[in-house]
Amino acid sequence: MNSGKTMQSKNKVFLPLFIIVSLFLTGCGGSSNNGTVAEASSAPAKVYKWRMVTTWPKNLPGLGRAPEMLAEKVRLMSNGRLQITVFGAGEIVPALGVFDAVSLGNVEMGHGAAYYWKGKVPVAQFFTAVPFGLTAQEMNGWLHHGGGIELWEELYGKYNLVPLACGNSGTQMAGWFNKEINSLADLKGMKMRIPGLGGEVFERAGGTAVNLPGGEIFTSLQTGVIDATEWVGPYNDLTFGLHQIAQYYYYPGWQEPGPTLEAIVNKEAFATLPADLQEIVRVAAKAVNDDLLAEYTARNNNALRELVDQHGVELRRLPVDVLNELHKISEEVIAEIPGDDELSQKIYRSYIEYRDGVVAYQDIAERAYVNARAEALEN
Ligand code: CA
Numbered sequence: 001m002n003s004g005k006t007m008q009s010k011n012k013v014f015l016p017l018f019i020i021v022s023l024f025l026t027g028c029g030g031s032s033n034n035g036t037v038a039e040a041s042s043a044p045a046k047v048y049k050w051r052m053v054t055t056w057p058k059n060l061p062g063l064g065r066a067p068e069m070l071a072e073k074v075r076l077m078s079n080g081r082l083q084i085t086v087f088g089a090g091e092i093v094p095a096l097g098v099f100d101a102v103s104l105g106n107v108e109m110g111h112g113a114a115y116y117w118k119g120k121v122p123v124a125q126f127f128t129a130v131p132f133g134l135t136a137q138e139m140n141g142w143l144h145h146g147g148g149i150e151l152w153e154e155l156y157g158k159y160n161l162v163p164l165a166c167g168n169s170g171t172q173m174a175g176w177f178n179k180e181i182n183s184l185a186d187l188k189g190m191k192m193r194i195p196g197l198g199g200e201v202f203e204r205a206g207g208t209a210v211n212l213p214g215g216e217i218f219t220s221l222q223t224g225v226i227d228a229t230e231w232v233g234p235y236n237d238l239t240f241g242l243h244q245i246a247q248y249y250y251y252p253g254w255q256e257p258g259p260t261l262e263a264i265v266n267k268e269a270f271a272t273l274p275a276d277l278q279e280i281v282r283v284a285a286k287a288v289n290d291d292l293l294a295e296y297t298a299r300n301n302n303a304l305r306e307l308v309d310q311h312g313v314e315l316r317r318l319p320v321d322v323l324n325e326l327h328k329i330s331e332e333v334i335a336e337i338p339g340d341d342e343l344s345q346k347i348y349r350s351y352i353e354y355r356d357g358v359v360a361y362q363d364i365a366e367r368a369y370v371n372a373r374a375e376a377l378e379n
Helices: 004-028 036-042 062-077 095-103 122-127 136-145 148-157 196-204 214-222 234-240 267-272 275-310 320-336 342-364 366-378
Strands: 048-054 082-087 109-112 161-168 175-177 191-193 208-210 248-251 260-266 314-317
Touching: 048 062, 048 095, 062 082, 062 109, 062 161, 062 234, 062 260, 062 275, 082 275, 095 109, 095 161, 095 260, 122 148, 122 342, 136 148, 136 161, 136 260, 136 275, 136 342, 148 161, 148 342, 161 267, 161 275, 191 214, 196 208, 196 320, 214 234, 234 275, 260 267, 260 275, 342 366
Parallel strands: 048 082, 048 109, 191 208, 248 314
Antiparallel strands: 109 260, 161 260, 175 248
16 A cells, blocks of 8 residues: 555655765765766766667567566666667577677677587587586576686687676476487487587487577478477477477487576677676676576476377487486587687586586485475375
């Protein structure tokens, strides 16, 4: 029952307090941004109008919401001083042209996933997903408290980019198939849409990996350009209608256990922003990073029930032998990625060292708890 009158009287008390605090800060020279508190109150605020290109079809639920949420949060938090217009794949540049468009400064921002750029920057794949690697929660730990983001900035700095973690789907599904997978031999000769390091592993297991953006998956599978595909998880896969053209839905998503999405900013464009707008962009990206994961966590099970109960999808677990063999190949593949490049080796070592530590602890934390819960629910 908060009436307008109550709010107004609260504001009356709040306003003088705010002025007193502002005067105090200005009088003491206490602002941390070189006196811009005083300037901001006298000069009209400069408005920045940016464009953000993305690897997602415009208005795609789930993944496609991340750049839209980012733009909206930045606009609100900056009181309209930074306005970002979001473009879907193909509107200004094709999905896989996002990295170059932002790197060259043709647009100020982009949104996608680092593993799409593996042809140009192989080690970038570590910043999206590593097969049998980090979950979403673990990935956030590495990036924001384990040295990951600093290494990512060093890597992307070479391409005139500032990277930000901006979204995570949580553990994905292994994908959609039209034949059963009973042994590794069943993958031989199969053409599958599977990007990133998972794709490299799939190739070494005898298949052919195809790096297709989301918008091209349905038609490619329908017309037989590919035999199988992974995309995200139930929530996103349902909206693509993949159940209409594939029978078996396999789990777990060994290839993408907790993939991070990226927002990329052209370095020079970022440098033109005052410190408060830079911080707004960083904080908004972090908020989106958390919120997208929460959305997937909340929606995946309902979408899965709809796929299985209403559309007759056959849910299958990959056999343990197949997973073990894929794991063996994965370790070989990721160890080869750094090659002779010093920074790539540093990124690889940082990731592996963190992963080994986190896995050891998760054994007695998340994993121990989830196992205990499952056992308790069964009894
Ligand atoms: Ca995927």
